Amino acid sequence: MKEYPMVTISRQYGTDGNAIGDKLAKKLGLPFYDKDIIAIASHETSYSEKVFDAAEETATTKLGYALANRSNRMVYGMPFNDQLFMVQSGIIRTVADRGPAVFVGRCADYVLDGYKPTIKIFLQASLEARIKTVCEREGLQPKEAETRIRRLDKARATYYNYYTDRKWSDIANYDLALNVSYLTSEAAAEILAMFIREVVEKSEMMNSPTAD
Numbered sequence: 385m386k387e388y389p390m391v392t393i394s395r396q397y398g399t400d401g402n403a404i405g406d407k408l409a410k411k412l413g414l415p416f417y418d419k420d421i422i423a424i425a426s427h428e429t430s431y432s433e434k435v436f437d438a439a440e441e442t443a444t445t446k447l448g449y450a451l452a453n454r455s456n457r458m459v460y461g462m463p464f465n466d467q468l469f470m471v472q473s474g475i476i477r478t479v480a481d482r483g484p485a486v487f488v489g490r491c492a493d494y495v496l497d498g499y500k501p502t503i504k505i506f507l508q509a510s511l512e513a514r515i516k517t518v519c520e521r522e523g524l525q526p527k528e529a530e531t532r533i534r535r536l537d538k539a540r541a542t543y544y545n546y547y548t549d550r551k552w553s554d555i556a557n558y559d560l561a562l563n564v565s566y567l568t569s570e571a572a573a574e575i576l577a578m579f580i581r582e583v584v585e586k587s588e589m590m591n592s593p594t595a596d
Contacts, residue, residue: 386584388412388484390500391576392493394544394552395507397536398514398529400521400569401488404507407573409486412580417479418488424479425471436472439465440489440543469547489540493557494548503580506558507572513565559583 391408395401402418409416422436473495479485480500487496493504509517511533518529544552555561560579564572 386581386588388414388580388584390480390484390492390496390502391486391505391580392496392502393486393488393505393507394493394558395488396509396514397533397540398518399507399509399564400517400572401507403569404564404572404576405486405488407569408576408580411573411577412484412486415479415483415485416488417476417485421472421475421479421487421490424475425468428475429471431468436468439468440540491544491547494544494550503560503583504558505576506553506555506561508561508563509565510563 391412391414393401393405393408395404405418406416419433422433425431425436426433469491472490476487476490476492476495477499479487480496493502496502511530514533515526515529518524518533519526522529522532524532541552544550550557560576562572562575567575
């Protein structure tokens, strides 16, 4: 049985990252975590899932997020949003301690960096493809979908950049960036599964005692 690393998926809004991640996890036989991290965090604290969602999806500029964070009440000596991030990070590491898994979002690539062997993936697509996906998925008109995509992409980037000191969209931070504009979620998951299996196989060969 192959020993897979952790798999993290960062994604532009409207790339169907949840569906792709779920299918990928099933193909690899691994647990899948997306909103589950928020659900666990909510269960372990007195805060609702909406509070954790809002921390990631309402920021639009790094400065604005920093100022909002400072204005939040202090909890255990740190700003509220920082506490929420620390709670989620702790849960991600605890889950990772149980064994390999597929994580979507939550800065999991950064949280697990140097903690567990991890394959980091970034999903992107053309704006046109994402508008089509969001319209079909959420019942929005194209203009509404575009506005939502731009706002949430900006918020995700701000949140990620603020907590990681990395650039969310910089593909140099990832092991693979996949354009899913012309792919179904099933096809995208199969491509990712093939890539991960190949990485694991090559790694096993390199670490084999018989390898030169």
